[in-house]
Amino acid sequence: MEQNKDIVMDVKMNNKCFPDIAKLAAGQPADEGQIREILDYINLRYDCADFRMVCVLRTLFKYGALVSPGTLNRMRQCVLGFKYWMDEPGRDSMCYWSENHQLLFAACEYLSGQMYPNESFTNSGLTGRQHMEKAARRLDIWFETRFLYGFVEWHSNTYYEEDIAPLSLLIDCCEDETVVRRAAMLLDLLLLDIALHSYRGLFCATSGRCYEAQKKDPLRQDVLDIAEKAFGFGNIGKYDYTRLSADFILNQRYQMPPVLYEIAHHKGPAEIRDSMGLALVEADREFPDKKDPLRRGMYLWSMEAFTNPQSANQTLDIFNAWDLKHNDFLKNIRAMDVPVVKQLGLTPTMVRLLNPVTQGIAIQRANCLTWKTPHTMLSSAQCYHPGEFGDQQHIWQATIGRGVTIFTTHPGAAFFEDNARNFSPSYWVGNGINPHAAQHKNVCLCLYDLRVRKGLLEKPRQWFTHAWFPARQFDEIGFHGPHLATARSGDGYAALFSLGAIERAGDEELIQRGKVTAWAVIVEDAGAGGYQAFVEKARQSRLTLDGRTLRFEIGGDLYALAYRRDFAVNGVGQAADYLRLESPYATVPRKPGEYRVSCSGRSLRLRWQGLEREVDKQ
Numbered sequence: 001m002e003q004n005k006d007i008v009m010d011v012k013m014n015n016k017c018f019p020d021i022a023k024l025a026a027g028q029p030a031d032e033g034q035i036r037e038i039l040d041y042i043n044l045r046y047d048c049a050d051f052r053m054v055c056v057l058r059t060l061f062k063y064g065a066l067v068s069p070g071t072l073n074r075m076r077q078c079v080l081g082f083k084y085w086m087d088e089p090g091r092d093s094m095c096y097w098s099e100n101h102q103l104l105f106a107a108c109e110y111l112s113g114q115m116y117p118n119e120s121f122t123n124s125g126l127t128g129r130q131h132m133e134k135a136a137r138r139l140d141i142w143f144e145t146r147f148l149y150g151f152v153e154w155h156s157n158t159y160y161e162e163d164i165a166p167l168s169l170l171i172d173c174c175e176d177e178t179v180v181r182r183a184a185m186l187l188d189l190l191l192l193d194i195a196l197h198s199y200r201g202l203f204c205a206t207s208g209r210c211y212e213a214q215k216k217d218p219l220r221q222d223v224l225d226i227a228e229k230a231f232g233f234g235n236i237g238k239y240d241y242t243r244l245s246a247d248f249i250l251n252q253r254y255q256m257p258p259v260l261y262e263i264a265h266h267k268g269p270a271e272i273r274d275s276m277g278l279a280l281v282e283a284d285r286e287f288p289d290k291k292d293p294l295r296r297g298m299y300l301w302s303m304e305a306f307t308n309p310q311s312a313n314q315t316l317d318i319f320n321a322w323d324l325k326h327n328d329f330l331k332n333i334r335a336m337d338v339p340v341v342k343q344l345g346l347t348p349t350m351v352r353l354l355n356p357v358t359q360g361i362a363i364q365r366a367n368c369l370t371w372k373t374p375h376t377m378l379s380s381a382q383c384y385h386p387g388e389f390g391d392q393q394h395i396w397q398a399t400i401g402r403g404v405t406i407f408t409t410h411p412g413a414a415f416f417e418d419n420a421r422n423f424s425p426s427y428w429v430g431n432g433i434n435p436h437a438a439q440h441k442n443v444c445l446c447l448y449d450l451r452v453r454k455g456l457l458e459k460p461r462q463w464f465t466h467a468w469f470p471a472r473q474f475d476e477i478g479f480h481g482p483h484l485a486t487a488r489s490g491d492g493y494a495a496l497f498s499l500g501a502i503e504r505a506g507d508e509e510l511i512q513r514g515k516v517t518a519w520a521v522i523v524e525d526a527g528a529g530g531y532q533a534f535v536e537k538a539r540q541s542r543l544t545l546d547g548r549t550l551r552f553e554i555g556g557d558l559y560a561l562a563y564r565r566d567f568a569v570n571g572v573g574q575a576a577d578y579l580r581l582e583s584p585y586a587t588v589p590r591k592p593g594e595y596r597v598s599c600s601g602r603s604l605r606l607r608w609q610g611l612e613r614e615v616d617k618q
Helices: 009-013 021-025 032-043 049-062 069-081 099-115 128-149 159-173 177-196 212-216 224-231 258-265 280-286 293-302 312-321 331-336 339-343 347-354 357-361 530-539
Strands: 270-276 366-372 376-381 396-400 404-409 436-440 443-449 464-468 476-479 484-489 492-498 502-505 509-513 516-525 542-546 549-554 557-562 567-569 594-599 602-607 612-615
Touching: 021 049, 032 049, 032 069, 049 069, 049 099, 049 159, 069 099, 099 128, 099 159, 099 293, 128 177, 128 293, 159 177, 159 224, 177 224, 177 258, 177 270, 177 594, 177 602, 177 612, 212 404, 224 258, 258 594, 258 602, 280 293, 293 312, 312 331, 312 347, 331 347, 339 347, 376 436, 376 443, 376 492, 376 516, 396 443, 396 484, 396 492, 396 516, 404 484, 404 492, 436 557, 436 567, 443 549, 443 557, 464 516, 484 530, 492 509, 492 530, 509 516, 516 542, 516 549
Parallel strands: none
Antiparallel strands: 270 366, 366 376, 376 396, 396 404, 404 464, 436 443, 443 516, 464 509, 476 484, 484 492, 492 516, 502 509, 542 549, 549 557, 557 567, 594 602, 602 612
16 A cells, blocks of 8 residues: 655644544444544555544444444454554555654554454554564653653643553553553653643643644643643633543543642742753763664654764664655655765765754753743743754743743744645744753743854745734733833733844734844742832843843843853853753652652652552542
8 A cells, every 4th residue: 555645734633533432432322424534544544644543442442332333344444454663564654753653653553453463464464463562662662761861852732642642542451561550650751741841731831842823822732631631720611522632531540640730730939940852962872772773763763863963874774674765754865865975984974064954853852941930930941952953842931821922933944845844943833043042940041143054955044033922912011112022911920121123023923133133031920019010120121242142130130141151140050951850849860760759748659660650549
C-alpha cells in the first residue's frame, strides 16, 4: 500500500476520536458511521492516523459488545493491516518519530498485538506476539528516557495531550502490570508538569512546541479537558469527545495522586525551575552508540534533530535503512545524501558550511523558570540557543488576571510550502531567530540580535520583533511614551518595556523595529497603591543597551543581561542551568533515580528501580 497524500493541518487535527464513544462508555449504542469515518482515515495512512487508532483500540477492548459484527470486523481488519513502524512495508507520509508519535505508535502496536496475539498482521506478516515484542522495546526506551531527562516537547499544551492518551490506554488495557506501572509513573510526571506550570488550570508556560491559537487564548489549549478532569478549575462546561484527550476522560484504572491536585490549586507565590530534555552535545554523551537507531537515533529524531551536525550521519543511516525518501516530511533529506561526502566523514562539516535553517527545528534542552502568584504567572526558557534558528519553541509568556497573555517573538516563515510542513515558524509561532531570555521571579528580559548568518532555505528575514498585547482583553491599558505599555486584568498587572520605539499595529500587536531589539516585562498582583502606583513605578524604570549588555532598572533593582553570557540581579549572578526540578514541592537532580513530591500533607514517590509508585492515602 502506498499513501503519500499531503493533507492540510485542519484535516489532521479534526475529530481524532468519535463523539459517540461517550455513549459506548455509558452502555449505549453509537452511530457506527462515526467509527467507520475514523477507520477510513486510518486505512488511508494519513499523517496522525495513530491518533485515531487510540479510540479504535479502546472500543475493541472496552465496548466491543455494543458494536455490530460488521463494524467489529472492519475494525479488526484495520488493526491487522496498519503500519506500526517505519521499518514495515508500505510507503506513506505519517510522522512516526516525534516524541508523542513514538509513544502513540508503540502503544498502539503493543495493544494491537495483545488483542490479536496469534494472528498474522497483513501488512507486516508478523504475529501479534511479535508486534508486542517490537513495541515493548520502544516503550521501555521511551519510558526510561523521559523519566531520566524529562520531556523533549517541554510543557507543550498541544502535545502533552498526545502523550497522555496512549498512556491512559495502556493503563486501562495492558495485561502486563510492569507496562501499566511504568505508564502510570509517566502519566504522573506529565500531570505534575501541568500542575506546576499552570495558571488557574491553564497550561501557559514556556514550551518546546506551542501554536498560535493556544498562545493567544489559553481556553483553546489541547490539554484543557485533561486539566479540567484532573484539577477541576471550571474552565470548560463539558468534555469534547472528538479530542484525543477523550481517552484520559474515559480512563477507569488510573488514580491521580492527590498531591498533584494540591499543587495545581496551591496559591503561591511559587517559583518553579526545571530542566527538560537534552542538548545535542549531551545526547552524544548519553547515547554513545551512534549505530543504535532506537535509543540514540529515535531520541535525536524525537528532538526533530535531522539536519544538525551531531545527528546528520545517523539521520542518513536511518533514512536509507528504512527507505524513507517518499515520506513528505523527510524527502528533502535526500539533498544531504551524498555518498562520497558521507564516505569521507564530511556530512557534519557540510551541514556546518551550508547552515540549513532546519537546524532550528531541533528541540533542545530547556532550563525553564515559572513564577506564580494568585493573579499572575511569568514563564521563560533561560538562554535558549540565542541567535540560532528557531521553529515552534515558545520562549516566554506572561499570563495575568482572567488569563490574558503577553509574549514576544521574532516573526519567522515556514521552510517549506507543502501542507505537511508549512505552518511553522510563522508570524506568531516560534521565532525566526531565537532571543536570549532571562528571568528573575516576576521580571523577564528578552534580547534579540537578528544579525546572524543567513541559513540555507531561509526565507527573507524580518527586521523587527513584536509583542502580543491584546488591548481589548484587558480591563485597563496605558501607553506611556514610546517605550512602555501597561495593562491590568482583574488583580493582575503587567508592564511591557521596549528598547526601541513601539509601533501599535491594530489592537493586539506592538512592533519594535531594528536588527537588535529588546523587551522587558514585569508582572505583579494588585498592591496597596493599586494599578496607578504600579504604573508610576513602571514609568520610573529604564531599559538600556550598553554594548552587548541589556540593563533594566526598576524599583531600586538592576537587572543586567549580557547577550549569550551572564544574567545578574543587583550584581549577583543568576544560574541558568537547572536541576531536573527545583520547587517548593520537590527538589530532583538531573537524571534522577526517583522523584519525591509533597504539598499540603499529600505526597508521591516514584522510583524507577523496582518500579515503586507510592501514593499517600486519604
